[in-house]
Amino acid sequence: DRAMARWPQLLIVLALLAVAIVMFAANRFTGTLETLEPGTHFRPPALYEIHPVRVSDQILSGEEGQFQVTTKEGVLARVGVQARWAIDRKRLLSQWAALPPRPDVELVAPVLFAAFRAAAPRYEVTKLISEKREELATVAGVEARKRLADSGIVLKEVLIGDLVLPPEFEKGRLAMVDEVQSTERLDVTLKKKAKEVEETRLTAEAQKARQVQEAEAAAAQRVIAARGEADAMRHVLALKEKQIKQKKPEAEA
Numbered sequence: 001d002r003a004m005a006r007w008p009q010l011l012i013v014l015a016l017l018a019v020a021i022v023m024f025a026a027n028r029f030t031g032t033l034e035t036l037e038p039g040t041h042f043r044p045p046a047l048y049e050i051h052p053v054r055v056s057d058q059i060l061s062g063e064e065g066q067f068q069v070t071t072k073e074g075v076l077a078r079v080g081v082q083a084r085w086a087i088d089r090k091r092l093l094s095q096w097a098a099l100p101p102r103p104d105v106e107l108v109a110p111v112l113f114a115a116f117r118a119a120a121p122r123y124e125v126t127k128l129i130s131e132k133r134e135e136l137a138t139v140a141g142v143e144a145r146k147r148l149a150d151s152g153i154v155l156k157e158v159l160i161g162d163l164v165l166p167p168e169f170e171k172g173r174l175a176m177v178d179e180v181q182s183t184e185r186l187d188v189t190l191k192k193k194a195k196e197v198e199e200t201r202l203t204a205e206a207q208k209a210r211q212v213q214e215a216e217a218a219a220a221q222r223v224i225a226a227r228g229e230a231d232a233m234r235h236v237l238a239l240k241e242k243q244i245k246q247k248k249p250e251a252e253a
Contacts, residue, residue, distance in 0.1 A: 125165065
């Protein structure tokens with residue numbers, strides 16, 4: 001009798017569900033769904049089927065994040081994407097039935113691939129390598145975010161990690177980069193030579209100007225010296241003339 005009396009208590013204990021993460025409870029008879037937040041809930045296993053749901057952020061990367069896209073020139077490039085996403089908790093009940101078992105592989109990755117495939121032909125491959133990678137990720141992310149939101153997925157961030165070109169194109173690109181660098185080095189050399197020539201010209205002009213100044217100064221000194229000699233000669237002549245005039249009366253006497 002005591003054992004029979006304890007059965008209801010035992011059933012209640014078995015029906016109590018300790019929830020540590022967000023879960024779904026699906027009624028086996030009506031098919032209705034409800035969200036179970038962390039805590040303790042009374043959901044008898046005979047009546048409900050329990051499904052754990054991860055609502056925290058998840059990362060799409062690695063093989064699932066590898067896509068092949070075509071650039072503006074028709075170059076086939078492999079893009080490695082890292083995407084941070086999560087299931088929208090506010091739309092769990094309405095979208096749960098439509099979500100695939102593996103949303104990352106079966107939903108997030110295909111939508112991202114379609115968005116990148118549509119956006120990549122707008123860009124030249126050289127621009128993607130040098131400066132437009134972040135812009136491509138932003139453009140594709142905006143489009144993918146809209147489509148995933150309709151399925152109850154929140155796309156939070158999209159980054160491009162690797163951008164791999166075909167071997168033959170990469171070889172040609174490296175050759176072009178080397179040629180550009182060689183041209184830049186030649187340009188630097190020519191500018192350096194032109195600067196040296198200009199410095200030499202300016203040095204020569206400065207030296208010539210100094211020589212002219214020195215010659216003009218020497219000529220001025222000679223003129224001053226000549227004037228001094230002329231003044232001295234006039235003084236001597238005047239003195240001689242005075243002496244002659246003084247001696248003339250003496251001679252007449």
